[in-house]
Amino acid sequence: MTSASFSIPAVPRRGDASRRFGWLMVAPCLAMLAANSIFPLIYVMTVAFQNYQILIPAPHRFVGLRNFEKAFSDPLFWSSLGVTCWFIAGVVLLQFPVGFGLAVLLNRLRRHQEALATALLVPTIISTSVAAFQWVQLFNYQFGPLNYLLGLMHLPQPTWTANPALALPCLIFVDFWQWTPFMTLLMFAGLRSLPRTIVDAARVDGSTGWQVVWRIYLPLLKPVIGIAIILRILMAFKLFDIIYVLTNGGPGTATENLAFFTYVQGFVYFNMGYAAALSLLQLIVVIILAKALISLTGRAGAVAAKE
Amino acid sequence: MVKQPSNHRIPFGVATSGFSRRDVLRRGAGLTFGLSGAAAIGGSLLPGEALAAGLVNIEVDAGQNENPFRWNAEAMKSKFGADINMIGLPFVGQYEKLVSELTARSSAYDLLVFPPYFMGDFVALGFLKELDPYFSLLDPKIDDDYIPVYKDPVIKRNGKTYALMYDGDMLQVAYRKDLFDDPTEQKNFKAKYGWDLAPPTTWDQYMQISEFFTRPPNLYGTAFYAARGFCYAWFVNIFAGMGGRWFTEDMKPGINSEAGVKALEMLVKMKDYAVPNILQVDYPALNEVFLNGSTAMVIQWNDLALKVANPKMSKIVGKGAYAPVPVRTYLPYSRVMAVSAFAKNPQDAYRVASYMQQPDVCITYVYDSNCGQDPYRWSSLKPEAAMKDHTGGPSLDAADAKSYVDAIREGLKAGYPELAIPGAPRYLDILDLYVSQALAGLKPKAALDGAAREWASLTEAYDPGQQKAAYEAWVKSFKDVGVSY
Numbered sequence: 001m002t003s004a005s006f007s008i009p010a011v012p013r014r015g016d017a018s019r020r021f022g023w024l025m026v027a028p029c030l031a032m033l034a035a036n037s038i039f040p041l042i043y044v045m046t047v048a049f050q051n052y053q054i055l056i057p058a059p060h061r062f063v064g065l066r067n068f069e070k071a072f073s074d075p076l077f078w079s080s081l082g083v084t085c086w087f088i089a090g091v092v093l094l095q096f097p098v099g100f101g102l103a104v105l106l107n108r109l110r111r112h113q114e115a116l117a118t119a120l121l122v123p124t125i126i127s128t129s130v131a132a133f134q135w136v137q138l139f140n141y142q143f144g145p146l147n148y149l150l151g152l153m154h155l156p157q158p159t160w161t162a163n164p165a166l167a168l169p170c171l172i173f174v175d176f177w178q179w180t181p182f183m184t185l186l187m188f189a190g191l192r193s194l195p196r197t198i199v200d201a202a203r204v205d206g207s208t209g210w211q212v213v214w215r216i217y218l219p220l221l222k223p224v225i226g227i228a229i230i231l232r233i234l235m236a237f238k239l240f241d242i243i244y245v246l247t248n249g250g251p252g253t254a255t256e257n258l259a260f261f262t263y264v265q266g267f268v269y270f271n272m273g274y275a276a277a278l279s280l281l282q283l284i285v286v287i288i289l290a291k292a293l294i295s296l297t298g299r300a301g302a303v304a305a306k307e
Numbered sequence: 308m309v310k311q312p313s314n315h316r317i318p319f320g321v322a323t324s325g326f327s328r329r330d331v332l333r334r335g336a337g338l339t340f341g342l343s344g345a346a347a348i349g350g351s352l353l354p355g356e357a358l359a360a361g362l363v364n365i366e367v368d369a370g371q372n373e374n375p376f377r378w379n380a381e382a383m384k385s386k387f388g389a390d391i392n393m394i395g396l397p398f399v400g401q402y403e404k405l406v407s408e409l410t411a412r413s414s415a416y417d418l419l420v421f422p423p424y425f426m427g428d429f430v431a432l433g434f435l436k437e438l439d440p441y442f443s444l445l446d447p448k449i450d451d452d453y454i455p456v457y458k459d460p461v462i463k464r465n466g467k468t469y470a471l472m473y474d475g476d477m478l479q480v481a482y483r484k485d486l487f488d489d490p491t492e493q494k495n496f497k498a499k500y501g502w503d504l505a506p507p508t509t510w511d512q513y514m515q516i517s518e519f520f521t522r523p524p525n526l527y528g529t530a531f532y533a534a535r536g537f538c539y540a541w542f543v544n545i546f547a548g549m550g551g552r553w554f555t556e557d558m559k560p561g562i563n564s565e566a567g568v569k570a571l572e573m574l575v576k577m578k579d580y581a582v583p584n585i586l587q588v589d590y591p592a593l594n595e596v597f598l599n600g601s602t603a604m605v606i607q608w609n610d611l612a613l614k615v616a617n618p619k620m621s622k623i624v625g626k627g628a629y630a631p632v633p634v635r636t637y638l639p640y641s642r643v644m645a646v647s648a649f650a651k652n653p654q655d656a657y658r659v660a661s662y663m664q665q666p667d668v669c670i671t672y673v674y675d676s677n678c679g680q681d682p683y684r685w686s687s688l689k690p691e692a693a694m695k696d697h698t699g700g701p702s703l704d705a706a707d708a709k710s711y712v713d714a715i716r717e718g719l720k721a722g723y724p725e726l727a728i729p730g731a732p733r734y735l736d737i738l739d740l741y742v743s744q745a746l747a748g749l750k751p752k753a754a755l756d757g758a759a760r761e762w763a764s765l766t767e768a769y770d771p772g773q774q775k776a777a778y779e780a781w782v783k784s785f786k787d788v789g790v791s792y
Contacts, residue, residue, distance in 0.1 A: 054410055055428055055730065056769055075757065141584030162586035164747040248399075250535040251586040252747030253740070268403050269733050 054270035067277035080261035090172035099183025132245035190224035226297025367420035369395025417656035455788035470643035475683030484628035506630035517580035520603035528580035545570035547723035548634030563755035571751035613676035629714035636718035
């Protein structure tokens with residue numbers, strides 16, 4: 001009888017060459033992560049507690065919470081926070097119903113769904129700064145096509161972004177124009193993933209179109225809606241490029257949101273300590289907002305699954 | 308076992324026979340070093356560096372202000388072998404871009420063109436080379452020909468020369484002489500206001516004329532730079548005429564004084580007589596509303612006169628006339644040329660700067676409608692010079708040239724200097740923000756108090772004693788050349 005011999009491969013031990021090799025392979029990624037995310041974050045946290053101003057040739061000192069106190073007593077901080085909140089509210093309240101409505105209509109089409117969805121996406125894929133330049137021309141009081149058309153109809157020709165009362169609505173409208181298709185696309189994808197049988201069963205039971213939307217689509221899409229709204233809130237919170245091109249924060253500070261205000265403090269006034277503190281405040285607000293929305297979405301998803 | 312030929316090995320393939328992990332690492336390291344070496348060699352072959360001998364990289368606000376350099380490029384090449392490379396930066400935002408790059412010791416620019424109000428910061432931060440040691444390369448002729456207000460107070464700091472002039476700016480009234488000379492307009496004006504229609508010499512007169520000619524939608528009394536960026540200058544213009552001062556003697560902000568509030572209230576009121584989209588009106592838009600005949604009168608940088616005479620730009624050729632700003636003439640912006648402390652080619656950069664402001668060179672471009680440069684030498688301030696552009700072709704006609712040059716000379720007598728102490732760009736930007744807020748609806752007093760609060764905190768951050776000394780030295784430099792302040 002011949003005895004068979006087996007060799008069992010040794011389990012790599014800590015410190016083995018292969019283990020070291022594994023670490024070596026991920027090391028570049030870890031280094032990049034540390035250089036691009038962890039170090040800047042730690043640096044911002046450090047600078048936020050200093051009186052660091054690039055243009056003032058004085059030693060940087062630790063100033064405790066003074067930069068944060070300054071933010072809370074700075075009327076421009078509060079006005080920029082107000083602009084941010086109004087902008088987010090305007091954007092989400094307009095984009096969600098319209099985006100959802102368009103998605104339902106798109107979902108009901110029997111043909112050309114993909115072609116239409118692609119066409120709808122055109123504003124979203126245009127570079128934001130290019131889109132903003134286009135709207136600069138459209139809103140031009142003297143030579144803009146909008147006012148030309150209003151003039152033809154003998155209607156009043158507003159000064160659009162030059163009017164402090166209209167400038168923020170103009171920004172909301174531009175964002176609405178650019179990002180509503182994105183909302184539509186997310187909702188459309190959600191609708192297409194719903195089991196067809198549920199809708200068919202509801203129809204057999206005599207549900208109207210409105211009832212299908214209200215009682216089936218909306219409850220089942222809650223997780224998707226939550227994600228879409230979180231994404232839009234986060235994007236709206238950090239909006240910068242459209243403001244920079246279209247209004248430069250003006251007239252006055254009528255369209256200066258938190259992101260723009262932080263940019264001005266950091267890269268116009270080079271007041272790095274204050275700008276870092278503002279960035280940290282924004283980070284905290286965004287984390288709280290995202291956490292709250294994710295919890296809400298999770299709960300909504302669980303309820304929907306139970307139902 | 309047959310060893311696989313090396314040329315069949317899959318680069319970076321995992322566990323291929325004859326290709327060990329050590330091989331991967333060795334080759335990876337080799338590739339990394341190879342690539343970084345290639346990058347280093349490539350880096351040294353960048354155009355700016357490879358052609359460093361003779362190439363001068365010139366930073367300037369993009370657009371028409373690059374033209375005088377281009378017009379003189381061939382002459383400079385033949386005289387001292389320098390090639391120029393223009394790098395345009397945005398007009399609004401130039402300071403931020405320059406500070407970001409110069410703080411990082413960027414050598415992207417050899418010659419910097421910027422407004423003198425950057426000088427306080429740039430000298431303090433060591434961004435500029437002192438130019439006196441270079442004078443032997445090409446005599447800059449900084450003599451009595453330099454208009455005093457653009458000489459020592461602007462180009463020097465602490466007795467050393469850091470810059471040479473490129474553009475002598477001031478604000479000026481441009482008005483429609485066809486309207487002002489019309490007998491019916493004159494009669495109606497006299498009947499309404501009780502004095503003869505003429506270019507304004509007080510701010511009350513300016514407001515009355517503006518009100519009189521406000522006939523929407525085709526004609527408006529006036530327009531001014533009301534967009535964010537430089538609207539502060541149109542406030543300071545009035546503020547100066549009302550006796551305002553940047554700071555008090557103990558270095559407290561002077562902008563929220565009674566003169567400041569009155570001036571800002573007047574500027575806000577001026578919106579009623581201005582084109583409807585006034586809050587969007589910036590430099591090009593302000594030119595446009597006068598050139599297309601929408602306004603009877605504007606206050607604008609003085610090069611507008613040259614554009615009025617150019618039929619390619621203007622619908623009102625032959626209808627423009629010029630006068631100094633009422634009471635005091637604010638001298639905002641201007642441009643100087645300075646050699647970057649990090650220049651790769653400082654000698655040629657200096658030569659270019661010195662050449663561009665020679666009396667026989669600058670006279671060719673300060674009266675050309677295709678650039679924004681204005682006179683800064685007495686030898687340029689002649690009506691006959693204002694009748695030619697840089698090619699020797701026609702510019703202003705004799706009457707307009709006289710009106711224009713006389714307005715500049717009168718303006719210089721009452722010039723009000725732009726703040727240029729350390730931190731000036733930030734002081735001015737803060738003021739600009741609050742003036743724009745007032746134009747957008749905030750009460751003028753509240754706006755100026757807000758600006759003053761931020762000014763005080765900025766002075767505190769810089770060190771009040773140091774700022775006071777810098778301010779006093781700056782004021783003295785103007786008083787020394789006969790400018791009252």
